[in-house]
Amino acid sequence: MFDFLSDYDNPTLLGAFGMTVKLTVISGLGSLIWGTLLAAMRVSPVPLMRGFGTAYVNIVRNIPLTVIIIFTSLGLADVFGVTMGATDFKVQGFRLAILGLVAYTAAFVCEAIRSGINTVPLGQAEAARAIGLTFSQTLRLIILPQAFRAVIGPLANVLIALTKNTTVAAAIGVAEAAYLMKKMIENEAQVLLIGAVFAFGFVVLTLPTGLVLGWLSKRLAVKR
Amino acid sequence: MSSVLYDAPGPRAKRRNVLISVAFFALLALLVWFVYDAMNEKNQLEWALWKPFTESQAWTTYLLPGLADTLKAAALAMVIALPLGAVFGISRLSDHLWVRLPAAWVVEFFRAIPVLLLMLFANEAYDRWANLTTEQRQLYAVVTGLVLYNACVLAEVVRAGILALPKGQSEAAKAIGLRKSQTMRIILLPQAVTAMLPAIVSQLVVIVKDTALGGVMIGFTELLSTRATLAAAYGNPIASFVVVAIIYIVLNFILTSFASWLEKRLRRSKKSTGAVLSAEDMEELNPAATGGTYGTGAGGAAPGGGIT
Numbered sequence: 001m002f003d004f005l006s007d008y009d010n011p012t013l014l015g016a017f018g019m020t021v022k023l024t025v026i027s028g029l030g031s032l033i034w035g036t037l038l039a040a041m042r043v044s045p046v047p048l049m050r051g052f053g054t055a056y057v058n059i060v061r062n063i064p065l066t067v068i069i070i071f072t073s074l075g076l077a078d079v080f081g082v083t084m085g086a087t088d089f090k091v092q093g094f095r096l097a098i099l100g101l102v103a104y105t106a107a108f109v110c111e112a113i114r115s116g117i118n119t120v121p122l123g124q125a126e127a128a129r130a131i132g133l134t135f136s137q138t139l140r141l142i143i144l145p146q147a148f149r150a151v152i153g154p155l156a157n158v159l160i161a162l163t164k165n166t167t168v169a170a171a172i173g174v175a176e177a178a179y180l181m182k183k184m185i186e187n188e189a190q191v192l193l194i195g196a197v198f199a200f201g202f203v204v205l206t207l208p209t210g211l212v213l214g215w216l217s218k219r220l221a222v223k224r
Numbered sequence: 225m226s227s228v229l230y231d232a233p234g235p236r237a238k239r240r241n242v243l244i245s246v247a248f249f250a251l252l253a254l255l256v257w258f259v260y261d262a263m264n265e266k267n268q269l270e271w272a273l274w275k276p277f278t279e280s281q282a283w284t285t286y287l288l289p290g291l292a293d294t295l296k297a298a299a300l301a302m303v304i305a306l307p308l309g310a311v312f313g314i315s316r317l318s319d320h321l322w323v324r325l326p327a328a329w330v331v332e333f334f335r336a337i338p339v340l341l342l343m344l345f346a347n348e349a350y351d352r353w354a355n356l357t358t359e360q361r362q363l364y365a366v367v368t369g370l371v372l373y374n375a376c377v378l379a380e381v382v383r384a385g386i387l388a389l390p391k392g393q394s395e396a397a398k399a400i401g402l403r404k405s406q407t408m409r410i411i412l413l414p415q416a417v418t419a420m421l422p423a424i425v426s427q428l429v430v431i432v433k434d435t436a437l438g439g440v441m442i443g444f445t446e447l448l449s450t451r452a453t454l455a456a457a458y459g460n461p462i463a464s465f466v467v468v469a470i471i472y473i474v475l476n477f478i479l480t481s482f483a484s485w486l487e488k489r490l491r492r493s494k495k496s497t498g499a500v501l502s503a504e505d506m507e508e509l510n511p512a513a514t515g516g517t518y519g520t521g522a523g524g525a526a527p528g529g530g531i532t
Contacts, residue, residue, distance in 0.1 A: 045230050045237070048245045052252065062476035063469050064433035066440055067448055071465050074455075079462055080262055117228060125228045135230065143228055164338035171440040178340050182441070185348045195345040199337050206336045 004188050005197070008180065016180035017201050023097060023166040023176060024205075028159055030102035035109025042114055053110065060107040065168050068104050072096040073172040090175065097169035101162065108158045116151030117143070121224070149220040156213030160206045177201060263462070273460035277467050282454060290450030291471065297363060297438065297446065298431045301370035306424070308371065309378025314408065316383050327379075334376040339434050340441060343369030347442045359445070366438030366446075370431055377430075381423045385416035385501055418490060423501040425483035429476045436472075447471065 005013050041053035060068075073096055076082040084095035120143050128138040167178035181198045185191055233241060263269050276282040315327035334342070347365035350356055356364060389412060397407040439449035447468060455464040490500045 043227065043229055044244075045227070045233060046241050046244050046248065048248050048252075052248070058477070059473060062429070062433075062473045062480070064436035064448070064472060066433075066436035067465070067469055067472065070440060070448070071469075074461055075465050079266055079268065120228050122228055129231065139229065164336075167338040167340040168437065170340070171437075178338065178344065178441075181341060182344050185344060191345070191348050191352065195341070198341055199333070202338060202341065203333065203336045207332070210336075 002193075004184075004190070008184065011175040011180055013180065013197070016175060016177045017205075019094075019174065019176040020163070020166050020201075020205070023094070023101065023169055023174070024159075024163045027098050027101035027105060027166070028162055030098065031105035031109050031158075031162070034102055034106035036113060038106055038110035039113035039117070042110060043117055057107045057110055060104060061111075063104075065100070065104045065165055066171060069097060069100040069168050069171055072100040090173070093169070093172050093174045097166075097172060097174050101165065101169070105158065105162050105165070108161070109155065112154035112158050113147075113151055115154055116147040119150040119222075120146045146222050149217075149222055152213060152220060153217035156210065156217060159213070160210055163206050163209070164202065266462075268460075268462040273458065273463045276454075276458045276460070277463070282458070286450045286454040286457075287447065287467070287471070290445060290447035291475075293363075293444065293450075294432065294435045294446040297366050297370065297435045297444070298428065300363075300367045301374060301431050302424075302428055304367070305371045305375040305378055308375035310382050310413075312375065312379035313382025313386070314413075316379065317386060319404070331376040331379050334372050335380075337373070339369050339373045340437050342372050343438055343442060345369075346372075358443075362438065362442055362444040365442055366435060366444045369438070370434055373434075374427060374431055377427060378424070381420050381427065381501065382416065385420035385423070386412050388419055388501060389415055419500050421490065422483045422487035425479055425486060429479050429483075432476060432479070433472070 011019065038053050038056060041049040042057070044050060072082075073093065076099075077092065077096055082096075083092050084099065086092035086095055124142055124146065125138060128142040133141065166176060169176055170179035170182065173179070177198055181194060184194050188194060230237075260269075312327050312331055315323050316331065318324045318327070343365055346368035347361065350361045350364055350368075354361070354364075393411055393415065394407055397411045402410065435444075435446050436448040438444035439446040443449065451464045451468045455461045458464070487500050
């Protein structure tokens with residue numbers, strides 16, 4: 001019953017989900033860095049930076065991810081010759097997909113971090129200054145520890161959304177789970193079984209992440 | 225100046241901020257120039273490529289029909305997903321374990337699966353077991369995928385909306401002798417729907433964005449796929465991307481602004497209990513399993529929260 005699964009070797013079932021995981025991890029790290037920078041801009045005392053951060057977030061999160069991913073391929077690569085240092089077409093697609101995913105996900109990471117900072121009551125910072133702590137001490141000892149704990153839940157959600165969003169990379173020919181499912185489902189008779197296999201794969205990827213990080217965020221939440 | 229992070233700037237901080245502003249402006253200018261230069265070099269700024277968008281043909285032949293399909297799919301998905309979501313959301317609040325558990329499983333299952341897989345599956349299923357024209361099949365597949373996922377997200381919204389109501393509401397209902405079903409129907413649901421409105425409008429943005437998936441992966445003729453035909457006709461990929469992106473941004477910005485306006489209005493209104501689910505709370509509901517405690521819209525969000 002499951003023997004047809006081994007007929008596919010480009011990619012294999014495990015290879016496809018491996019690609020999904022790879023996309024998730026690399027894009028996750030990239031968007032964490034870019035999103036943190038954006039969040040820093042949005043909460044900075046410099047109006048111009050705040051404006052840029054706000055504009056970026058509002059523009060990017062209102063564009064469908066599909067549009068962004070397709071644009072990296074048909075726009076950046078085909079018109080402007082952005083190949084991300086790749087000579088091989090498959091590698092290029094993979095890197096472009098990561099570029100698109102990072103650009104998109106960073107907007108949500110930024111909002112998650114900002115909401116974490118916003119949960120810290122103003123009185124905390126005022127009290128810190130009142131006892132004579134310097135700016136860096138206030139940040140290091142009082143605000144960031146509280147903000148980090150408040151940010152785990154929202155960031156976990158962003159990570160899970162990202163895991164599911166990596167499927168959009170199939171639109172530019174990256175051989176990940178959705179790409180393989182499309183191939184299988186068109187050529188095989190067992191549509192329900194294929195659907196179940198891939199659904200199960202994503203449940204395995206997202207559910208434990210959600211449960212573990214959800215539990216962690218509840219455990220670490222600052223009780224107010 | 226009320227920020228957790230820094231005090232009102234003194235003379236030195238002001239000077240430093242001005243310096244940072246200037247440096248950042250230079251960076252931005254460099255970026256703009258870099259993009260302009262790249263566009264110029266590839267001749268993407270020529271008026272001939274942008275001109276079609278000032279004439280009616282590009283709009284009437286390509287963009288507007290595409291936009292109409294996008295909106296049609298989004299509206300259909302919303303209208304079908306909402307009652308379904310309400311059923312599942314209320315089932316999850318049931319006192320009976322045999323109702324609560326299956327509902328919870330179904331909801332968590334469909335929230336854990338990417339919309340794209342649901343669409344691909346629905347497309348293939350309709351192709352094999354239903355007698356539909358190609359166009360119908362594509363629309364049905366996109367709507368089915370969107371409904372399965374969004375009904376489950378909306379189920380969580382309904383649940384959170386009901387839980388956000390003050391406890392006194394159901395206690396008062398009990399006190400005057402209403403049954404459980406009556407309490408839900410007469411007291412809780414009507415108020416929860418009001419509290420949920422902003423969140424529901426925010427979910428529309430997610431739905432509109434996801435329709436684009438159907439265009440690329442199963443050939444549904446929505447805005448993004450009509451962009452491809454348009455670009456092929458006029459030979460202007462970059463310009464068409466820019467215009468389509470702007471259409472999406474404007475459309476979704478209108479929706480989000482409407483959602484935050486609704487939220488503000490509901491918070492102010494005298495009639496309601498002031499329980500409102502904001503777009504901020506929505507973001508917690510969108511991805512998969514997070515285990516269940518959700519904000520009531522009172523905390524967390526900055527004043528006028530959501531998206532400014």
